[in-house]
Amino acid sequence: MKTVAAMLGRARLRVSSRVYPWLAAAWPIAIVWSRAAASAEAALAASFGLAASASLLPAVAVKMIRTEDAIGLRFARVTPGRLARLALHAPVVLVVATLVGTATGQRLLDAMTFVIATAASAALQSLAFRFAYHGRGERTSNLVLALAVAAWLVASVVVEPAVRYLAVTGAAVYLADLLVGALADLRSFWFPRAGVGVFFGSFNPVHNSHLRMIRDALDGRRLDTIYVHCTTVPKLHRQALERGEIAMSREAGMRIYSKTSSADPGKNYFPTGNRFYDYEVRRELLRAACGDAGLAQRVEVLDLPDIYDKEGFVGVLREVRRRHRGQPLHGLHGSDTGGMWVRNLFDDCGWVFPCAVVRTDGVSATAIRSGATGLTSETVERFLVATGSGQDFVFASGYCFEHVRNPDRDVRVTGDCPAASTTME
Known part of the structure; x- marks a missing residue:
């Protein structure tokens, strides 16, 4: 049964990787041929144009994502990127509307209506990204x-005026998403100087910019923790x-991680x-780095893997809110891709005051x-040197990172490391 399931899974992958662009062309082409008012040659030309345009959608999606990421990196707010979606989706709407309208004899x-259709298209991107941010698919294929x-x-919409009401609904969704993001962006400028903060990310590993963001938020916003x-x-x-889509080595x-066939x-x-x-290693590095920076008394590195695996950062934030009912909640994030990913999640978490930081320091x-040095805390640097030379490492908490020495250079992490060669003092 497992073999059959694996075969079906591989077959599904081969289809799904290519089916979305052709889905984009299928219905418009069907409309062209069922409503064609011009010659068969015109319908054929429109069909070819739609198919050719559909084949470009993966590249268009990548360009849209890169553009929005670049805008986020520049401003550390979501509103500019969401506004830019209108400009990015307008060519898509224009191409489809022109090809279908010309072949079916409809007016442009x-x-x-063009603005409404463009906003509705942008709303679909908002939904696609929201699914990705919550772990359902990923941005490129979703988009x-x-x-x-x-x-x-x-x-x-081109051939059925009644469908425009559906486009209006989509445009309303876009405006709602834009409004929610804009209000949160405004809260990053006007915020109470009190409460607690949350800082989520991969911290792979933690570095000086993370520590500086924490210190600035604690002092600038007078946070308790x-x-x-x-x-x-x-x-x-x-x-x-x-x-079996990706494989993992150590x-x-x-x-x-690497892709498989x-x-x-x-x-x-x-x-x-x-x-x-x-x-576990990133968690311990965070704790050690906060200790190195003198932040251990005001920063708590949470260890809630079960909540995270089930609900993601939204669940972790909900737990923090439960602990501090009624207190203002501030969300730290940078303008890099991971930071803006977290920033978008804040929009689904109620009244959060974003603490946005434009990343320009070159630390990553x-x-x-x-292999770059001087970008993180002393303990993290020592850990990197130890692991790079194949040594074990024991953190101040007693947690141990241990190399398993074998021909495959496999590495494991364990909490029991009696013969560690490097110890954090």
Whole structure:
């Protein structure tokens, strides 16, 4: 049975990686041929144009994501990126409306209908991203599917005026999403100087920018404490490992992920990189770094893997809110991809006061994993040196990282390391 299930899973992957763009063309082409008012040659030309445009959707989706990430990196707020979606979706709406309208003898969309259809298309992107942020799919393939649905909607609006009410509903969803994000962005400028903070991320590993953000938030917003929690194994990776889409090896204390032959080519499995320290190691590095920075009394590194695995950071934030009912809740985040991912989650968590930080210092976990020094705390630096040279490492908490020495260079993490060669003092 397992073999049959695996075969079915691989077959589904081969289909799903390519089906979304062609779904985008299927309904508009069907409309063209069922409502064609011009010659068969015109219908054929429109069909070819729709199919060619659909084949470009994966590249269009990647461009949209990169553009929004770049805007987020520049401003550390979600409103500019969500406004930019209108400009990014307008060409998609224009191409579909023009090809379908020309072949069916319909007038081009008037300005108001065009704006409404564009906003509805942008709303579908909002939904696609929201699913991804909550661990359901990932942004690239979700967005391609959203663009396919948008193409269906636009083609229907061109030939059926009654469908415009559906587009109006979509536009209302876009405006609601824009309003929620804008209100939260405003709260990043006007906030109470009291309460508690949360800081979520992969912290892979923690670095000086993270510590500076924590210190600035504690002092600038006069917070009682900040709760920090790192990712465990992302749901995207857990599911992909179970389905055999990606494989994992270990090197220098890190999980190294790679695609397999069963991987869906339409998915971006590694939006923040493919090398991760284990959750327990990142948790201990966070605690050690906060101690190095003199923040241990005002920062609590949470250890709620069960809640995170079930509900993600939204569940962790809910637990913090339960502990501090009635107190203002501040959410720290940077402008990098991971930071803006967390920022978007805040919009689903009620009244949070974002603490936005535009990242311009050049400090990154990627650089640290690649061998850069001087970018993190003393203990983290010592850990990196130890693991890079194949030594064990014991944290002040007693937690031990132990290398298992074998020909495959496998590495494991354990809490029992009686013969550790490097100890944190």
